[in-house]
Amino acid sequence: xxxxxxxxxxxxxxxxxxxxxxxxxxxxxxxxxxxxxxxxxxxxxxxxxxxxxxxxxxxxxxxxxxxxxxxxxxxxxxxxxxxxxxxxxxxxxxxxxxxxxxxxxxxxxxxxxxxxxxxxxxxxxxxxxxxxxxxxxxxxxxxxxxxxxxxxxxxxxxxxxxxxxxxxxxxxxxxxxxxxxxxxxxxxxxxxxxxxxxxxxxxxxxxxxxxxxxxxxxxxx
Amino acid sequence: xxxxxxxxxxxxxxxxxxxxxxxxxxxxxxxxxxxxxxxxxxxxxxxxxxxxxxxxxxxxxxxxxxxxxxxxxxxxxxxxxxxxxxxxxxxxxxxxxxxxxxxxxxxxxxxxxxxxxxxxxxxxxxxxxxxxxxxxxxxxxxxxxxxxxxxxxxxxxxxxxxxxxxxxxxxxxxxxxxxxxxxxxxxxxxxxxxxxxxxxxxxxxxxxxxxxxxxxxxxxxxxxxxxxxxxxxxxxxxxxxxxxxxx
Amino acid sequence: xxxxxxxxxxxxxxxxxxxxxxxxxxxxxxxxxxxxxxxxxxxxxxxxxxxxxxxxxxxxxxxxxxxxxxxxxxxxxxxxxxxxxxxxxxxxxxxxxxxxxxxxxxxxxxxxxxxxxxxxxxxxxxxxxxxxxxxxxxxxxxxxxxxxxxxxxxxxxxxxxxxxxxxxxxxxxxxxxxxxxxxxxxxxxxxxxxxxxxxxxxxxxxxxxxxxxxxxxxxxxxxxxxx
Numbered sequence: 001x002x003x004x005x006x007x008x009x010x011x012x013x014x015x016x017x018x019x020x021x022x023x024x025x026x027x028x029x030x031x032x033x034x035x036x037x038x039x040x041x042x043x044x045x046x047x048x049x050x051x052x053x054x055x056x057x058x059x060x061x062x063x064x065x066x067x068x069x070x071x072x073x074x075x076x077x078x079x080x081x082x083x084x085x086x087x088x089x090x091x092x093x094x095x096x097x098x099x100x101x102x103x104x105x106x107x108x109x110x111x112x113x114x115x116x117x118x119x120x121x122x123x124x125x126x127x128x129x130x131x132x133x134x135x136x137x138x139x140x141x142x143x144x145x146x147x148x149x150x151x152x153x154x155x156x157x158x159x160x161x162x163x164x165x166x167x168x169x170x171x172x173x174x175x176x177x178x179x180x181x182x183x184x185x186x187x188x189x190x191x192x193x194x195x196x197x198x199x200x201x202x203x204x205x206x207x208x209x210x211x212x213x214x215x216x217x218x219x220x221x
Numbered sequence: 222x223x224x225x226x227x228x229x230x231x232x233x234x235x236x237x238x239x240x241x242x243x244x245x246x247x248x249x250x251x252x253x254x255x256x257x258x259x260x261x262x263x264x265x266x267x268x269x270x271x272x273x274x275x276x277x278x279x280x281x282x283x284x285x286x287x288x289x290x291x292x293x294x295x296x297x298x299x300x301x302x303x304x305x306x307x308x309x310x311x312x313x314x315x316x317x318x319x320x321x322x323x324x325x326x327x328x329x330x331x332x333x334x335x336x337x338x339x340x341x342x343x344x345x346x347x348x349x350x351x352x353x354x355x356x357x358x359x360x361x362x363x364x365x366x367x368x369x370x371x372x373x374x375x376x377x378x379x380x381x382x383x384x385x386x387x388x389x390x391x392x393x394x395x396x397x398x399x400x401x402x403x404x405x406x407x408x409x410x411x412x413x414x415x416x417x418x419x420x421x422x423x424x425x426x427x428x429x430x431x432x433x434x435x436x437x438x439x440x441x442x443x444x445x446x447x448x449x450x451x452x453x454x455x456x457x458x459x460x461x462x463x464x465x466x467x468x
Numbered sequence: 469x470x471x472x473x474x475x476x477x478x479x480x481x482x483x484x485x486x487x488x489x490x491x492x493x494x495x496x497x498x499x500x501x502x503x504x505x506x507x508x509x510x511x512x513x514x515x516x517x518x519x520x521x522x523x524x525x526x527x528x529x530x531x532x533x534x535x536x537x538x539x540x541x542x543x544x545x546x547x548x549x550x551x552x553x554x555x556x557x558x559x560x561x562x563x564x565x566x567x568x569x570x571x572x573x574x575x576x577x578x579x580x581x582x583x584x585x586x587x588x589x590x591x592x593x594x595x596x597x598x599x600x601x602x603x604x605x606x607x608x609x610x611x612x613x614x615x616x617x618x619x620x621x622x623x624x625x626x627x628x629x630x631x632x633x634x635x636x637x638x639x640x641x642x643x644x645x646x647x648x649x650x651x652x653x654x655x656x657x658x659x660x661x662x663x664x665x666x667x668x669x670x671x672x673x674x675x676x677x678x679x680x681x682x683x684x685x686x687x688x689x690x691x692x693x694x695x
Contacts, residue, residue: 007557008550070676071669072638075649079669082653083662087478126277127314127373131328131380132304141327145318161632167543171642178546191554198546205541
């Protein structure tokens with residue numbers, strides 16, 4: 001039992017690692033603030049493209065979405081940060097993370113928003129167009145507000161997944177929360193900093209997970 | 222040269238879905254200030270005809286003139302045309318995420334670029350016209366079917382259309398709610414609105430319509446005043462339909 | 469060399485391909501193996517947990533719900549690092565392969581439990597009453613009447629979640645499991661060329677595109693009807 005506590009819940013080590021961890025947490029939050037809006041914006045474009053009236057646009061989008069849904073996010077990240085330099089394209093860890101997350105998240109958010117758009121009956125579009133709204137105005141004021149509300153639980157749970165996904169950035173040496181914990185572990189040979197990181201993720205995400213569940217129940221009842 | 226009194230003038234209208242032709246060459250005129258009633262068996266193309274008038278469906282051939290303007294010619298400004306044509310749908314199609322007033326306001330603000338307060342004043346006036354000023358801030362889900370359809374009428378009226386198209390406005394309603402919608406439509410007619418109505422309300426057609434058009438299988442079978450269509454149809458097909466519909 | 473030649477040489481170098489193809493194939497099979505194991509054990513455990521939860525014994529359900537919530541909240545990589553680097557210090561030696569399998573199984577089980585449970589709840593109470601009134605026991609009712617109906621509602625979200633978690637086999641790279649991504653990055657640094665990474669990407673597409681399509685197909689067949 002003692003061994004368990006010293007190896008996983010060592011207060012002394014945790015206190016020592018605290019400032020570093022806090023900086024890491026700050027970077028994680030910063031990363032989230034970059035990749036979530038990017039992913040949502042990309043998702044919106046993907047959703048509009050995959051409900052486009054042009055078959056060519058729809059098919060191209062579907063193929064891209066399927067590719068980025070099929071490749072593991074970590075493989076995509078490593079491809080961009082370690083593969084592209086061989087072709088002379090060198091990105092900073094932050095840029096590499098943002099780009100790979102943008103590609104991956106746009107596909108996922110896009111599929112969710114598309115499902116939302118498809119859940120809106122054609123009558124809504126016809127009513128809007130019959131009052132003279134343009135196609136774009138119809139999407140913006142009539143279809144999307146309803147579409148987003150219909151898939152809000154899915155958007156929230158996907159956003160939770162995105163936050164969890166930011167931990168992958170540690171693999172390419174971006175100094176976010178898990179990377180800081182991993183650094184602290186490697187100098188102390190003790191898993192407590194990682195447990196601490198886990199607790200921080202829990203503090204951040206448990207309420208969000210609960211919120212997502214309650215949202216789902218509310219919408220379905 | 223077209224008849225000056227014809228606000229809506231359709232000639233040679235054809236519409237196809239893939240290989241099936243739904244409208245097979247229709248000619249029709251709706252005169253200013255009159256109510257034109259379109260009847261016919263389901264699947265005869267009545268609703269498709271209305272949708273063509275708004276270019277919600279693309280006709281494969283023919284011309285549609287509204288107030289002398291050809292809305293079927295290439296390059297026609299659809300959004301400008303559409304706001305001159307009010308449309309009321311069978312399933313209301315109110316925006317569920319907006320209040321009754323919000324539904325009426327949207328196109329006023331986004332299409333006519335009116336200020337919020339101006340749009341609000343118009344919305345209230347139009348809701349008052351359909352007897353719903355007290356429900357302006359309720360959402361569609363809080364309103365009965367009849368009330369929802371009246372909001373939809375107010376939404377179309379707010380754009381001051383030259384003509385109103387009604388696509389089976391009462392067929393989704395419980396029988397006890399039909400009356401309130403028909404009352405609003407009759408008041409509109411009394412105000413001099415030009416209306417084209419697709420509906421199965423034969424008694425209403427008999428008392429309110431100026432012209433009744435019987436369509437079957439994508440063709441006009443007979444056109445005439447209600448007395449002719451209902452009392453003394455000239456075509457056997459019309460006689461059969463009217464007899465069956467009224468019993 | 470022209471731009472196209474540089475591109476081809478960097479990502480589609482035939483010599484590098486020939487040399488590292490065996491490694492990539494090895495990695496591909498390790499990935500398949502872990503993926504199948506995780507799907508079987510994760511979905512199985514998730515179903516068992518959902519059935520346990522349906523007995524509504526609060527002494528069991530409280531820790532069960534905490535377990536599920538924690539595993540849904542934590543990034544899997546965090547759990548992998550804790551187990552892989554922490555356990556040896558208290559004398560438990562697990563290989564990277566076992567740690568990866570264990571963590572992904574637990575994560576999938578947590579998500580699957582939630583989805584199965586939502587499915588069970590969604591079946592009309594009248595179904596329980598009807599089945600029990602014919603003399604069927606609780607478990608019989610659950611297995612023969614409730615679960616078959618619940619599955620219809622769970623299959624689409626379950627497929628999507630299973631795909632997402634199975635792709636996490638790539639995390640094995642971080643703890644030295646010889647799966648596809650690990651083989652590819654190792655080969656990439658030995659060869660000084662990105663071709664192995666491109667091969668791995670293609671291998672992932674071969675593995676997961678059919679599964680993604682299966683998911684799409686299931687989703688349209690069993691679609692939840694929104695408003």
